[in-house]
Amino acid sequence: MDYRAAVITMSDKGSQGLREDTAGDAVVRILQENGWSVEYRTLIPDDMEKIKSELLKCADELQVTLTVTTGGTGFSVRDVTPEATMAVVDREVRGIPEAMRAESMRITPMGMLSRATAGLRKRTLIINLPGSRKAASECLEAVIKPVKHGVEVLLGESGDCAAIHLPDGKVKAVCISEKKGVQKHDIGEAYLKVNHGIEGDAHAGNWHRQVSLLAAESVEKVQKSLDFELKSGDFAENILTEGIELYTLPVGTKLKIGEAEGEVTQIGKECHHGCAIRELAGDCVMPREGIFIKVIKAGKVKTGDSIKVL
Secondary structure: OOOEEEEEEEOHHHHOOOOOOHHHHHHHHHHHHOOOEEEEEEEEOOOHHHHHHHHHHHHHHOOOOEEEEEOOOOOOOOOOHHHHHHHHOOEEOOHHHHHHHHHHHHHOHHHHHOOOOEEEEOOEEEEEEOOOHHHHHHHHHHHHHHHHHHHHHHOOOOOOOOOOOOOOEEEEEEEEOOOOOOOOEEOOEEEEEOOOEEOOOOOOOOOOOOEEEEEHHHHHHHHOOOOOOOOOOOOOOOEEEEOOOHHHOOOOOEEEEOOEEEEEEEEOOOOOOOOHHHHHHOOOOHHHHOEEEEEEEOEEEEOOOEEEEO
């Protein structure tokens, strides 16, 4: 897979040597940690024509698969990165900046003020990030893994199943609750019944949301902003997983979990008003990154079992 990237920083002061490019440094580090080779990096002023020229160079000449910009996404008259980006892309990708703003707003309401955009030019994905090191890091980390799959699709190297390049995962906890609307508790092992769900769980029997799954990696993102330790089941997940990005799996994907098998029926859900989970944990990541499956083959599931995409 051709994971080649370019990083462009927009900063009038930075281009004059008056400000260190800490945001660009952070972006490069995150890309490299996630398997990207940064082939090109530059620092330019907030100038519409120069930005367009650099974006065209990265896509048309260097032909990198991902171009990440940082800076120029705010309300200042000189902030023109989104406009320059939209002037060169062939197709807009709205979901990426929406996800970044959602992550930013979870941290600060000022996140709504970002005008960042994203789009495709030929076989290059272009993503705008904010100019501060902290905001750029938070936004990029929120989308970097799904972005990898998007690039695979763009280059025609992914099959119908979004998980084709994902490693096998494993079960970190198996949780139930005796009534609805409360956090679940880890029981270590459970039996999954066809067209029903986990025996003993209050949510079993729902025709399409029989078993809920949530990645431990998603929980860890919330944990960073809390001053107390989250427990397995705190987001009402039946199965806490590790090593597989669940929210990238399309509906219809079949999973083997321990002895049982399930089919993905829903990605995320609406977080209802007065959500008890949100009140207790401070946030509810399940609506954003959790998935639901229906049981298509019965069997036992226990902590440590493998999770495979069929």
